[in-house]
Amino acid sequence: MAEVVVVVFDFDRTLIDGDSDDWVVKEMGLTQLFRELRSTMPWTSLMNRMMVELHSQGKAAEDIEVCLKRMPLHPRVIESIQAAHRNGCDLRIISDANQFFIETILKQHGLLGCFTEIVTNPAFVDAEGRLNIVPFHDSASTPHGCNLCPPNMCKGLVLKRIQAADSEFRKRRYIYLGDGKGDYCPCLRLGAQDFVVPRKSFPLRNLIYNKQALIKAVIHEWSNGEELAAVLLDIIDRILIDENSRTEVMASPDNGCKTTPVSYP
Template structure:
């Protein structure tokens, strides 16, 4: 029954506690240059410039991988992702980080195979062995036109595409977990049967509670990895219990998301 549950994660400061871009910048000694250039170019272009700098210093893609593998991931978050995947939930990531950083971290923790889709800024290694990071949206040739989102990615359009592509979406329940301003646009697209899970006192949480009437979804806040994991699994259990009741199944009391058939006279 868990195929009725679609879980969409932001990545930085949500699935991982910190920011993968800042982690690489700090750990690989780029803080001074990053701050010097911060006001001169968009964030994604700036991160690509940092990759140019690392390459010029003789740093390899493997060095960047090793740096990313040292980034901590809360053990309860790892457990909750694996549990949700075991129960058949459709897990996805929509992130303004980049493909290389996200996949490296997830693969290191054995989680990459849990996700059906990762939508983020593309990254690739060129013939010179340098990592390139490019924007998801090309703001010059095909601007997305959303004034709520940064020029390189409108997460609301990504979520709209996910909804439109699923012919049975009306039967599915969506859980969106995020923290930043860029997560607000997709949350406005959630329906009354969906859930939004914002990180407390972060920009998404502030935007939601500045006018809560704009959000149709049920809101559950969280503050750290322990709370995120607990809230996520509680919501999944709640959705499955609702679905079990609707379809004539009840949850086995000792199994969380497992179900047993109800016999009617």
């Protein structure tokens, strides 16, 4: 029954408590250069420039990997992801970080195999051994046209594509967990049967409550890894109880019905 549940995580400051970009910049001694260049280029391009700098210093992708493996992940968050995966939930990540950083951290904590899909800025190691980070959307050749999102990624369009896999007879229920401005657009695409889980005192929460009438989904807040895990598992339990109740009603002899998949209005 848990296959009706799709859990979508942002990564930085959501699935992990901190920011993977900041972690690499600080841990690998790039803070001063990063600050000098911060106002001169988009964030993804700036992170790619940091990778150029590390390569010029003789640092290989393996050195960046070692750095990322030291990044902590709350043990209760790990447990909640594993529990949701065991119960058959469709777990996904939509993040403005990058593929190399996310996959390295998830592998370190034994979580990579729990996720159906990770949508983020691509990253690859070239023939010279340098890590390259490129935008998910090419704003020059294929702009996404959303004025709510940064030029390199519209998370709303990504969620729309995931939702398009649902059919008239199989409407899955979504749980979206996030913290930043870029998470607001996909939250507008959630329905009344869905849940949005913003981090307290972060931009997404403020955007939601400034125009709460635009949000159809049920809102549950969290502030740390312990709360995130508890809220997530509680929502999943509530959905499954609700779905079981619906199925029992459909299968009740009093209704003269056989057990059938439940569709939503």
